[in-house]
Amino acid sequence: MPMTTLPSPSLRRGAVALAGAVLLLGPVASARAQAPSDWPNRPVRLVVPLPPGGPSDIVLRGALEKMQPVLRQPLVLENKPGANGNLGSAEVARAAPDGHTWLWTTDTTVTVNPFVYRTMAFKVDDLVPVIRASTLSQILVCHPALGLRTLADFVQRAKAGKASYASGGSGSPGHLTTELFSSAAGIEMSHVPYKGPAPAMQDVMGGQVDCGFLAGSTVLPQVRAGKLTALAVSGAKRSALLPEVPTIAESGYPGFEASFSLVLFAPRGTPQPTVDQMQAAMADALRKPDLVEKLRANDLEVIAATQAQTAARLDADAKKWGALVKKIGLRQD
Structure with a gap:
C-alpha cells in the first residue's frame, strides 16, 4: 500500500x-x-x-x-x-x-x-x-503513423470501421468521454480498457491501439515529443498548453463538453x-x-x-x- x-x-x-x-x-x-x-x-x-x-x-x-x-x-x-x-x-x-x-x-x-x-x-x-x-479535460491522442491530423480524420476512420480506442478502464473519464463523443458523431469503435491511463497511453504509443481520450497531464510530454498526435480537447475551452488544438465543440460538435x-x-x-x-x-x-x-x-x-x-x-x-x-x-x- x-x-x-x-x-x-x-x-x-x-x-x-x-x-x-x-x-x-x-x-x-x-x-x-x-x-x-x-x-x-x-x-x-x-x-x-x-x-x-x-x-x-x-x-x-x-x-x-x-x-x-x-x-x-x-x-x-x-x-x-x-x-x-x-x-x-x-x-x-x-x-x-x-x-x-x-x-x-x-x-x-x-x-x-x-x-x-x-x-x-x-x-x-x-x-x-x-x-x-x-x-481536467481529456485530450484525444492517436498514434502518429495513422496520419490523422483533425477530428474529422478520426471520425472518417471510425466510420470506415477501422478505429480502436484505449481508456483507463470501463467507466473511466476516457471511456465516458469517448462514448459521449461516439454518440454525438454517430460512430462505433472497439474499446480496449486498461488499468489506468498510463498503460493505455503506452499501448497507443506502441501502436497496439489507435487512439484514446486521456488526461492532459498524462499525454502532454508525449505529444510534445512527437510520440502522439493530439486532435481535440474534450472540455469547454482549449488547453493553455496546447493552444493550437481545438475543442470538440469547435471541431463541428457545438455544445460538446466533457470535463x-x-x-x-x-x-x-x-x-x-x-x-x-x-x-x-x-x-x-x-x-x-x-x-x-x-x-x-x-x-x-x-x-x-x-x-x-x-x-x-x-x-x-x-x-x-x-x-x-x-x-x-x-x-x-
Whole structure:
C-alpha cells in the first residue's frame, strides 16, 4: 500500500439547494478562524482509491504541502486502488466521522459508479462532498503513423470501421468521454480498457491501439515529443498548453463538453465546523500562485469551489453521465 506522510512542522443534503456558478478565486474565511480547538488532534488520513501518480496525486500532494502549516498535524496520503475507486471509497464511508479520515477521488466515483455497478459496498449518501478542487479535460491522442491530423480524420476512420480506442478502464473519464463523443458523431469503435491511463497511453504509443481520450497531464510530454498526435480537447475551452488544438465543440460538435473533477469527501456525520475548516484549508492552498502555476503546467485548472457548489456540480454530472451509462448499457458486477 503506497503511503506518503508529510512531516508536521510543530451532503450534500443541505447544500444542493444553494447551487450556483462555480467560484474560481473568491475569498473564503480563514481556516484557522473556523477551527474547532480540538481538531485535528492526530494525523489526518486522505485515502485515494486510485493508483499512485496521475492528476489526483499531482493536485493532492501540492495542496497538502501548503495545508500542513494550517492544520499542524501530519497529513497521510494512502493510495488504495480497486474496483474503479469503490474499495477505498467504501473504507472512508465506514470510517469514524471525526475529521481524521477523508476521501480524495475523481467525481466519477459518485457520478458514474452507482450507475455502473450492480452492488457497491457504500452508498453515495455515506459521503459528504467538501470541495471540488480542480478540473481536467481529456485530450484525444492517436498514434502518429495513422496520419490523422483533425477530428474529422478520426471520425472518417471510425466510420470506415477501422478505429480502436484505449481508456483507463470501463467507466473511466476516457471511456465516458469517448462514448459521449461516439454518440454525438454517430460512430462505433472497439474499446480496449486498461488499468489506468498510463498503460493505455503506452499501448497507443506502441501502436497496439489507435487512439484514446486521456488526461492532459498524462499525454502532454508525449505529444510534445512527437510520440502522439493530439486532435481535440474534450472540455469547454482549449488547453493553455496546447493552444493550437481545438475543442470538440469547435471541431463541428457545438455544445460538446466533457470535463472531470477531483473532489474531497468526508464520511457522513463529520461535524460541519470540521468540514468547513478542511474546505477552507484546501481552498486557500489551491489558490497559492505557485501551486496554480504548477497545476496549470500539468493541464489542471484550479476550481476551489464551495461545498454547496461542489454538491450542485456533482448532482448535475450524475444526471449527465447516468443517462449515458444507461444508454450504452454499461454494467458491472
